[in-house]
Amino acid sequence: MRNLLQQQLVKAGLIDKNKAKAVAHEQMLAQKRQPKGQAAPSAAQVDAQHALAERAERDRALAAQQKAQAHEHEMRAQIRQIVDAHKLPRGGEIAYAFSDHHKIRNVLVDSGQRAQLASGRLLIVRHGDGYEIVPRSAAEKIRERDATMIVLDHAQVAAATSEDDPYKDFPVPDDLIW
Structure with missing residues (x-):
């Protein structure tokens, strides 16, 4: 697990381990889908659009x-x-x-x-x-x-x-x- 917050939530029993893995996997896939050299649009850019x-x-x-x-x-x-x-x-x-x-x-x-x-x-x-x-x-x-x-x-x-x-x-x- 990559995120410290996710680890703490799993230890506290608020989420299960499989759910945390699925969320981490989705985050990784979203980063891979994004073209290299481009960052995610900021809130200001979205508002401008x-x-x-x-x-x-x-x-x-x-x-x-x-x-x-x-x-x-x-x-x-x-x-x-x-x-x-x-x-x-x-x-x-x-x-x-x-x-x-x-x-x-x-x-x-x-x-x-x-x-x-x-x-x-x-x-x-x-x-x-x-x-x-x-x-x-x-x-x-x-x-x-x-x-x-x-x-x-x-x-x-x-x-x-x-x-x-x-x-x-x-x-x-x-x-x-x-």
């Missing part, structure tokens, strides 16, 4: 978050470009009322735009602090990027009416002015 691993994980999480923000910013820029390229001029005198986040908003349209809005061929989308009217083809491109930018789509509302709706026999007329 853990700190490096934690820092690398934080850096990966931060990089993923920055990538997600850049992707979101890019999508918003694409939506702005689509709206700027496809928005219809609004010079009408009819106030078209719609709700956005439980608030009633108005846009000025002419009678042709009003009919197309009611039929679902035109849609209202958020643009900056206001709203713009775009054709359905442009709105589908916007929906692919961020569906929350579309404020009013009568074709989607008509498709969403359920069979259980007690008011399905009483549709709201398209020419209703608030």
